[in-house]
Amino acid sequence: xxxxxxxxxxxxxxxERTQYLEHSSPLYLTSSFVFEDAEDMRASFAEExxxxxxxxxxxxxxxxxxxxVCKMEGAESGFAFASGMAAVFSTFAALLDxxxxxxxxxxxxxxxxxxFTQFFPKWNISTSYFDIDNLERVEELxxxxxxxxxAESPTNPGVDILDLEALGIIAKKHGLILIIDNCFASPYLxxxxxxxxxxVIHSGTKLMDGQGRVLAGITVGSFELIDKIYRFSRITGPAxxxxxxxVLSKSLETLALRxxxxxxxxxxxxxxxxxxSKVNWVKYPFLKSHPKYELAKKQMKAGGCVVAFEVKGGLxxxxxxxxxIQLLSLSANLGDSRSIVTxxxxxxxxxxxxxxxxxxxxxxxxxxxxxxxxxxxDIIRDIxxxxx
Ligand SMILES: *Cc1c(COP(=O)(O)O)cnc(C)c1O
Numbered sequence: 001x002x003x004x005x006x007x008x009x010x011x012x013x014x015x016e017r018t019q020y021l022e023h024s025s026p027l028y029l030t031s032s033f034v035f036e037d038a039e040d041m042r043a044s045f046a047e048e049x050x051x052x053x054x055x056x057x058x059x060x061x062x063x064x065x066x067x068x069v070c071k072m073e074g075a076e077s078g079f080a081f082a083s084g085m086a087a088v089f090s091t092f093a094a095l096l097d098x099x100x101x102x103x104x105x106x107x108x109x110x111x112x113x114x115x116f117t118q119f120f121p122k123w124n125i126s127t128s129y130f131d132i133d134n135l136e137r138v139e140e141l142x143x144x145x146x147x148x149x150x151a152e153s154p155t156n157p158g159v160d161i162l163d164l165e166a167l168g169i170i171a172k173k174h175g176l177i178l179i180i181d182n183c184f185a186s187p188y189l190x191x192x193x194x195x196x197x198x199x200v201i202h203s204g205t206k207l208m209d210g211q212g213r214v215l216a217g218i219t220v221g222s223f224e225l226i227d228k229i230y231r232f233s234r235i236t237g238p239a240x241x242x243x244x245x246x247v248l249s250k251s252l253e254t255l256a257l258r259x260x261x262x263x264x265x266x267x268x269x270x271x272x273x274x275x276x277s278k279v280n281w282v283k284y285p286f287l288k289s290h291p292k293y294e295l296a297k298k299q300m301k302a303g304g305c306v307v308a309f310e311v312k313g314g315l316x317x318x319x320x321x322x323x324x325i326q327l328l329s330l331s332a333n334l335g336d337s338r339s340i341v342t343x344x345x346x347x348x349x350x351x352x353x354x355x356x357x358x359x360x361x362x363x364x365x366x367x368x369x370x371x372x373x374x375x376x377x378d379i380i381r382d383i384x385x386x387x388x
Contacts, residue, residue, distance in 0.1 A: 006188065007256045009071045015064050027246045028060045057234040061245035068252050069208075070220050072187035073200050078220035079230050080245060084183060084203025085111050086238035087217030091201060092120070094232035095177065095225065096147055102127040103141045105151035107158060107360040109181065110348055112150075131359075132162040135170065142174050152181040153190075153299070156334075157344040157368040158361035159283045159308050161292035164299055168196015177225065183207070186335075188259045189301045199225055204244075206335030207305065209251045210258050214244040258337070258373065263302035265379060266371035270307045272380050278317075278387045280310040280365070305335055307369045311387070315364040318343055324386030327378060328369070339372035339379050 004012065015025050033052040035041035043049050052058050066078040081087040092102070092115075104116060106129045116127040130137040132155065149171050153162035164180065171178035179199045180192035186207040192200050202208060204216030217240070219229055233239065240248075263286070270284035282289070285296035286303030296303065311317045322330060328339040332348055342348060344362050352360070371379060 006072060010068060010255055011253045013064065013068045013071055015060050025061070025064055025246065025249065028242050030059075030242070031055050055242060056237050056239050059239075059242045059245065061242040061249065062240050065204075065216075065240070065245040065249045065252070066218065066220070068249060069187060069202070069218050072252075072255075073182075073191050073220050074193045075200065075220035076223045077226035078218055079226060079233055080204075080240040081217035081219070081233070081238045082240055082244075083215040084109075084181075084201070084205055084217040085115075087201050087203070087219045088112050088181070089115060090233050090236065090238050091179065091199060091219045091229055092125075092148070093236075094229040096123075096125055098124045099145055100125050100148075101143050101146040103138055103146055103149045103176070104129055105132050105155070105162060106130065107132060107155035107160065108150070108152050109156060109183075110351070112181070114351075132160055135163060135166050138167070138170050139174070142176070146174070146176060148177045148179055150179045150181075152184060154184045154285055154296075154304055154306065155360075156184060157306070157308055157342070157348065157366070159184075159285060159290075159304070159306055160361065161285055161290070161296045161299065163295055164190075164192055164195035164197065171198070172196060183335075184306065185300055185304055186255060186259055188256050189263070189304060190299055193221070195299065198222065204240075204248050205333070207259060207262070208255065208335075209248055210255070210335055210337060211251065212333060212336040212338065214247050216240050216244050216248055259305070260302070261373055262305035262335075262371055265373070265376040266305050266307050266369075267303055268376045269369065269371055269380055269383065270303075270309075273307070273309050273383070276384075276387060278312050280312050282307065282309040284308075305371050307371060309367055309369075310363055311365045311367060313365065315345070318345075318365045318367065321367065321386050324388075325382060326385070327374070327382040328372075334368075334370035336370060337373040339374055340370040341383075342368045342370075344368055 032054050062080045070078050128141040177198045180197040181201045183203040183206050199221035201219050273279050273282040284307045311321050328341050331340045345364050
């Protein structure tokens with residue numbers, strides 16, 4: 001059937017059944033594929049046929065995962081990677097030449113920031129940064145060698161919201177490729193291609209798997225751009241393993257259900273924290289107090305799994321809070337069924353200077369909670385007792 005809803009495609013997008021008529025997709029743990037005869041082999045290598053040759057290029061399990069994500073994001077094509085960072089790196093490496101320039105939001109994932117600052121300069125690729133609240137600045141940063149605009153929304157760990165449509169208009173006007181890392185929202189909550197993005201990147205490690213098991217990444221977008229990324233990736237070898245692809249495709253069957261619960265738990269926790277005497281501020285995109293509440297409602301179906309707040313009393317109070325946590329996990333991941341609390345200033349963002357942290361909205365007492373799927377009463381009870 002055509003024109004199915006998101007949830008239906010998530011469950012029903014599936015490889016063709018084999019002769020065994022299995023109900024659930026089998027796992028194709030194979031590095032290579034065989035040919036019928038010499039002519040089949042020649043035609044396959046000449047790309048006259050669309051078929052699997054070697055799992056560095058393509059594999060049925062990866063193809064199923066890619067097709068699902070393409071349907072979810074409204075994209076034509078995609079390539080699946082061994083991690084989110086492999087997706088980020090390979091996407092840029094495939095599209096950029098030496099001498100090119102990137103315009104990136106300031107508040108981006110830490111390893112992506114390190115890629116721009118520590119490694120791309122080696123290949124003469126430079127990056128300029130803009131504040132997500134100052135999109136006029138983006139046009140001022142455009143140079144003759146600019147090729148890409150890069151951003152995330154909601155941002156990590158500050159859960160700020162960026163106007164994707166406005167950024168899409170700027171990218172189109174200047175003929176730039178707009179790449180959005182959509183991993184915080186998941187394709188269930190937000191589809192950046194609708195707002196003008198050319199490519200969407202995900203770390204499948206987060207909400208897509210949602211159970212903290214596998215690393216994965218994916219980039220989706222137009223046939224033309226993905227073909228460039230495919231040509232680069234089939235040679236350099238960042239491909240996703242068939243096993244992880246199989247796990248992820250299964251995970252996506254429950255994405256909508258899981259993310260709905262993540263979001264309702266997160267909103268309840270955020271609402272609880274807003275009235276708490278030991279909390280200075282709370283940030284969650286679907287709280288009316290969020291500075292971009294209206295924009296979040298326009299772009300996203302719900303607020304996501306991450307709540308940020310500041311404990312009164314700075315670093316010392318923050319440490320006490322973390323030592324008081326009993327049920328939730330102290331970890332750096334997010335989008336897991338298990339709730340996770342993180343202290344960005346001393347962990348994920350400790351390599352930034354105090355001023356850099358300040359400029360992306362990370363204070364010493366700031367706590368980031370990735371709200372999981374435990375009963376919300378227990379999540380709130382643990383945080384309440386740790387604040388006490
Ligand atoms: C985790 C994350 C990545 C990197 O993904 P990995 O799978 O850990 O390599 C990229 N972007 C964002 C926003 C992330 O949260």
